[in-house]
Amino acid sequence: MFSIILSTASRYLLPLMLIFSFFLFLRGHNEPGGGFVGGLVAAAAYALYLIANGIEEAKLLLRAEPIKLIALGLFFAIVSTFLSLMTGQDFMTGIWAKNEFPVIGKVGTPLLFDLGVYFLVLGIVLKIIFSLAEEDNK
Amino acid sequence: MNLIIVLPIIVPLLFAVIMLFFWKNIKAHKILNVIASICSLAVAIILISNVNTLGILALQVGSWQAPFGISIVADLLTSIMVLITSVIGLATAIYSLGSMDEQREKFFYYPLLQFLLMGINGAFLTGDIFNLYVWFEVMLISSFVLLALGGKREQLEGAIKYVTLNLLSSAIFLAAVGILYGIVGTLNMADVARKIPFVEEKELVTVVSFLFMVAFGIKAAVFPLFFWLPASYHTPPIAVSAIFAGLLTKVGVYALIRVFTLIFIQDTNFTHTVLLVIAGFTMLTGVLGAASQNDMRKILSFHIISQIGYMIMGLALFSPLAIAGAIFYIIHHIIVKTNLFLVSGVVDKMKGSFNLKKIGGLYRYYPLLGLLFLIPALSLAGIPPLSGFWAKFVVIKAGLEIDQALIVIVALVVGILTLFSMTKIWNEAFWKDDPKGNENKIIDSFSAIKLSKKVLMFSPIIILALITIIIGFNAEPFFNFANNAASQLLNPSEYISKVLGL
Numbered sequence: 001m002f003s004i005i006l007s008t009a010s011r012y013l014l015p016l017m018l019i020f021s022f023f024l025f026l027r028g029h030n031e032p033g034g035g036f037v038g039g040l041v042a043a044a045a046y047a048l049y050l051i052a053n054g055i056e057e058a059k060l061l062l063r064a065e066p067i068k069l070i071a072l073g074l075f076f077a078i079v080s081t082f083l084s085l086m087t088g089q090d091f092m093t094g095i096w097a098k099n100e101f102p103v104i105g106k107v108g109t110p111l112l113f114d115l116g117v118y119f120l121v122l123g124i125v126l127k128i129i130f131s132l133a134e135e136d137n138k
Numbered sequence: 139m140n141l142i143i144v145l146p147i148i149v150p151l152l153f154a155v156i157m158l159f160f161w162k163n164i165k166a167h168k169i170l171n172v173i174a175s176i177c178s179l180a181v182a183i184i185l186i187s188n189v190n191t192l193g194i195l196a197l198q199v200g201s202w203q204a205p206f207g208i209s210i211v212a213d214l215l216t217s218i219m220v221l222i223t224s225v226i227g228l229a230t231a232i233y234s235l236g237s238m239d240e241q242r243e244k245f246f247y248y249p250l251l252q253f254l255l256m257g258i259n260g261a262f263l264t265g266d267i268f269n270l271y272v273w274f275e276v277m278l279i280s281s282f283v284l285l286a287l288g289g290k291r292e293q294l295e296g297a298i299k300y301v302t303l304n305l306l307s308s309a310i311f312l313a314a315v316g317i318l319y320g321i322v323g324t325l326n327m328a329d330v331a332r333k334i335p336f337v338e339e340k341e342l343v344t345v346v347s348f349l350f351m352v353a354f355g356i357k358a359a360v361f362p363l364f365f366w367l368p369a370s371y372h373t374p375p376i377a378v379s380a381i382f383a384g385l386l387t388k389v390g391v392y393a394l395i396r397v398f399t400l401i402f403i404q405d406t407n408f409t410h411t412v413l414l415v416i417a418g419f420t421m422l423t424g425v426l427g428a429a430s431q432n433d434m435r436k437i438l439s440f441h442i443i444s445q446i447g448y449m450i451m452g453l454a455l456f457s458p459l460a461i462a463g464a465i466f467y468i469i470h471h472i473i474v475k476t477n478l479f480l481v482s483g484v485v486d487k488m489k490g491s492f493n494l495k496k497i498g499g500l501y502r503y504y505p506l507l508g509l510l511f512l513i514p515a516l517s518l519a520g521i522p523p524l525s526g527f528w529a530k531f532v533v534i535k536a537g538l539e540i541d542q543a544l545i546v547i548v549a550l551v552v553g554i555l556t557l558f559s560m561t562k563i564w565n566e567a568f569w570k571d572d573p574k575g576n577e578n579k580i581i582d583s584f585s586a587i588k589l590s591k592k593v594l595m596f597s598p599i600i601i602l603a604l605i606t607i608i609i610g611f612n613a614e615p616f617f618n619f620a621n622n623a624a625s626q627l628l629n630p631s632e633y634i635s636k637v638l639g640l
Binding site (some may be wrong): 065078088090093 | 200
């Protein structure tokens with residue numbers, strides 16, 4: 001069922017929700033939030049767009065295959081575990097940059113790991129939603 | 139730098155992720171899967187040689203000191219298990235190239251295989267009991283998908299039973315971990331082992347030990363909790379069955395050995411006697427169940443259960459020789475059982491059925507396959523000089539040394555009944571004439587398979603058979619290894635001090 005109100009609204013809500021998801025992701029270091037919740041909110045943003053505009057539009061907007069997002073997320077996580085080895089510390093030790101960055105705050109390998117979680121959750125939820133939507137179309 | 143300890147976990151994960159990037163390219167999956175298996179094998183060999191020369195290795199993940207962080211520990215038992223996992227991983231990888239259908243390959247068969255191997259290696263390597271639970275879940279989730287992949291009716295039926303019982307076992311495991319944490323206030327296995335002698339409520343510890351026994355018992359398929367195994371193991375493609383049959387239940391056995399040599403050793407008179415009774419019944423029910431079956435895969439599935447009984451018997455007898463026997467038994471059993479499943483897969487490709495009533499006359503056309511079946515089959519039954527003989531011999535000798543005549547009698551009887559089952563497969567599938575008389579041939583679809591694929595299917599069988607023979611004729615170094623691993627297990631002080639850095 002196509003609704004012009006939802007379709008128009010989703011165009012504005014999508015970027016807002018993506019920004020919010022990124023905010024949640026960064027907030028996760030010391031407060032409620034993090035990669036998991038952020039990824040879920042981002043996936044919800046795309047899901048809303050899908051409901052409003054259909055699966056084809058949503059796929060065009062996302063561009064990347066959800067599977068590749070999953071792979072990318074896992075890859076970030078693996079990379080984050082290995083960076084500590086370069087500084088001669090044990091496997092998976094968290095390394096933090098000395099200075100804080102504006103907006104982002106403290107930057108370190110746990111942030112990269114969390115970014116991996118973000119993409120992994122986004123990819124998996126979208127894979128599930130896309131599969132269900134395609135099943136519905138048949 | 140102890141990076142080598144985590145590599146058995148990282149290598150499969152890394153390759154699985156690379157495969158996901160090339161998710162449409164099946165050819166890349168096949169090549170990457172073989173490369174991943176070879177890398178894992180190399181890593182496992184380096185690990186075992188390091189552990190052998192340097193003693194127990196431990197790594198504190200993220201530099202969080204034990205007991206607060208998660209420890210990854212490799213002692214001899216662990217590294218033996220990791221090595222054998224990688225051998226089986228490679229064998230299945232090659233066999234899959236020749237036998238797996240394209241539909242399953244498209245649905246991430248190869249990445250799932252690597253995730254499964256990651257979970258198994260993780261379960262072997264972790265030194266933290268909650269982390270063990272996590273690795274069990276990683277392993278189980280991949281195995282659920284591998285079992286159900288393809289979506290045939292019987293597969294789903296088997297998968298539901300498998301999933302339900304394994305989830306139940308996970309819930310019990312989690313509850314047990316929670317109670318244990320409540321008692322000793324730590325999850326690091328070495329730290330638990332250090333603190334548990336000072337717990338005042340000894341009864342509570344025994345209760346928790348029984349919860350662990352039930353949880354791991356379901357996963358190891360011991361009596362009376364084995365029903366899921368013969369209900370599900372014959373349903374997936376044979377490459378999957380083979381890796382399940384070889385490895386998954388043995389993770390349960392490994393976990394039992396770990397907790398009942400490291401943590402719950404206060405009340406051995408009681409706990410290990412219960413284990414001994416369980417072992418006897420497991421052996422008997424498994425072998426009797428097999429006698430009534432006619433499907434090759436079901437016979438072999440029931441034999442997994444009866445063989446698990448021998449390993450638990452070794453653990454339950456709890457003498458250095460018995461534990462060494464159990465470890466030796468695991469080494470022998472994983473190789474042999476995987477091989478038997480792979481052979482049954484080839485039989486199915488040749489004759490189009492696993493049902494012994496419908497097939498026959500294979501020896502006439504493929505005497506080589508007959509020989510390749512006989513080696514693991516006779517080894518499983520314990521015919522000298524193959525590997526199974528030494529494994530049974532050690533366990534039974536350990537039983538005699540501490541005057542447990544009853545369990546020794548059971549073990550011997552089960553050995554004979556195993557031989558009966560194996561000769562049954564031999565007689566029906568290889569020796570007798572084809573039932574319909576006119577079908578004295580190999581079915582067309584097998585003749586149509588390309589020679590290269592046939593080579594890929596036969597080479598892992600031949601390699602595993604060679605390993606069986608090597609273990610049989612040259613048992614001493616393997617036994618020495620098992621013996622050293624057993625003495626490490628029975629003197630937990632080295633494990634505890636290495637993990638906790640005391």
